[in-house]
Amino acid sequence: MAPQTPDNEWIRQKLDTLTDYADKLYNIHPGATNEIGPWAALKLFHLIVTVDLYTRIIHKTNGIDRKLYFDVLAGSGIVELEDLEVNIYGSPIIAAVFPEYPFDELHFFEGKEERATALSQRLDYIADETPLDIDRDACFVHQGDANQTVPETVEDIIQESGYSGTNQLTFADNERMEISWETMIALSRIWGDYLINFQHKGISRELGYLESGDASEQRIETAHRKLHRFVGGQQYRDCSSVDELRDLYKQQLATIGEEYDKPNNNRPINKQIRVTGAGDRYSYDLIYATRETDSGSPYIQFMDNMRDRIERMSGDNVSDVIDIMQGNATGLDEFIPDASEVKRDEDQSSLGDF
Numbered sequence: 023m024a025p026q027t028p029d030n031e032w033i034r035q036k037l038d039t040l041t042d043y044a045d046k047l048y049n050i051h052p053g054a055t056n057e058i059g060p061w062a063a064l065k066l067f068h069l070i071v072t073v074d075l076y077t078r079i080i081h082k083t084n085g086i087d088r089k090l091y092f093d094v095l096a097g098s099g100i101v102e103l104e105d106l107e108v109n110i111y112g113s114p115i116i117a118a119v120f121p122e123y124p125f126d127e128l129h130f131f132e133g134k135e136e137r138a139t140a141l142s143q144r145l146d147y148i149a150d151e152t153p154l155d156i157d158r159d160a161c162f163v164h165q166g167d168a169n170q171t172v173p174e175t176v177e178d179i180i181q182e183s184g185y186s187g188t189n190q191l192t193f194a195d196n197e198r199m200e201i202s203w204e205t206m207i208a209l210s211r212i213w214g215d216y217l218i219n220f221q222h223k224g225i226s227r228e229l230g231y232l233e234s235g236d237a238s239e240q241r242i243e244t245a246h247r248k249l250h251r252f253v254g255g256q257q258y259r260d261c262s263s264v265d266e267l268r269d270l271y272k273q274q275l276a277t278i279g280e281e282y283d284k285p286n287n288n289r290p291i292n293k294q295i296r297v298t299g300a301g302d303r304y305s306y307d308l309i310y311a312t313r314e315t316d317s318g319s320p321y322i323q324f325m326d327n328m329r330d331r332i333e334r335m336s337g338d339n340v341s342d343v344i345d346i347m348q349g350n351a352t353g354l355d356e357f358i359p360d361a362s363e364v365k366r367d368e369d370q371s372s373l374g375d376f
């Protein structure tokens with residue numbers, strides 16, 4: 023069996039079509055967008071590749087009849103790239119449009135009412151007015167604090183379907199440390215993988231308050247509370263850098279939810295790709311977390327390959343990626359490893375023992 027790699031031609035076609043409608047999607051609600059630095063476009067490019075690959079792998083995995091996508095910090099569906107006057111589509115639209123074998127349900131969680139409304143209207147537009155074939159009835163926009171609405175939604179799904187036969191891919195696009203550890207545990211009750219944006223700036227600021235000695239008592243207390251809530255325990259007190267906290271977060275993922283409902287909801291395999299913007303002004307790790315299967319993880323092997331490419335990138339490459347996101351996709355093949363570069367065993371065609 024051929025190794026799993028994304029289908030570049032498929033991605034290219036979708037990018038072309040989406041780009042034709044980018045302005046119309048923006049104009050549906052011009053005030054409701056998310057603004058990001060150009061380097062953040064890389065996470066969205068990586069998400070395109072992830073959802074394409076993930077859904078094709080899960081499609082081949084026997085016994086899964088409810089395939090879910092959770093976008094726990096969903097935004098409005100359109101992001102503006104700072105300083106470039108360029109709009110591209112956000113993570114919810116990517117997850118709805120790109121999979122060749124779509125998710126059965128997509129759950130989008132957004133706190134701001136205006137953004138949630140804009141996202142719903144943009145999804146309506148894509149379904150009704152474009153040739154992009156999305157199932158609007160499979161898309162659910164949950165407005166409210168994700169740390170409340172995500173655990174409630176997971177509970178409802180488990181009540182309806184039990185534990186077997188469901189699978190989820192979660193994208194947690196933190197800007198700081200928004201998604202609490204309790205919410206991550208709730209998500210772990212449904213077997214599947216996480217893609218987590220681990221942003222450095224906000225975390226390093228909170229660690230700084232603990233180290234500096236000149237922050238107010240109240241601010242130090244807030245920093246303790248935020249870090250505790252984010253990593254789910256007191257162990258952050260032993261961390262003095264973002265890298266140490268990231269390693270702790272990964273250790274937590276490795277044993278997540280072991281005492282919660284089901285014994286097997288840990289994610290012992292987790293890897294990260296580091297994205298560093300010009301002058302270190304902007305940096306984040308994209309952590310991918312999954313569970314071991316008998317034959318390894320097809321996705322992780324691919325991720326290793328993507329990591330090498332993304333971590334080598336300079337500023338020029340980022341503009342190439344932004345061009346690709348805007349439909350000028352001639353460079354796509356350079357960024358996505360092809361089958362000959364992704365080594366895997368013959369029998370790694372499914373997600374295995376979920």
Ligand SMILES: C[S@@+](CC[C@H](N)C(=O)[O-])C[C@H]1O[C@@H](n2cnc3c(N)ncnc32)[C@H](O)[C@@H]1O
Pocket residue numbers: 056066094095096097098099100101111112113114131132133134137166167168169195196197200
């Ligand atoms: C980084 S942006 C998301 C961008 C989005 N993933 C995309 O690619 O277009 C984070 C979003 O999470 C929302 N948010 C922040 N805290 C939240 C919370 N506790 N519950 C729900 N949404 C929240 C913000 O309003 C913002 O729209």
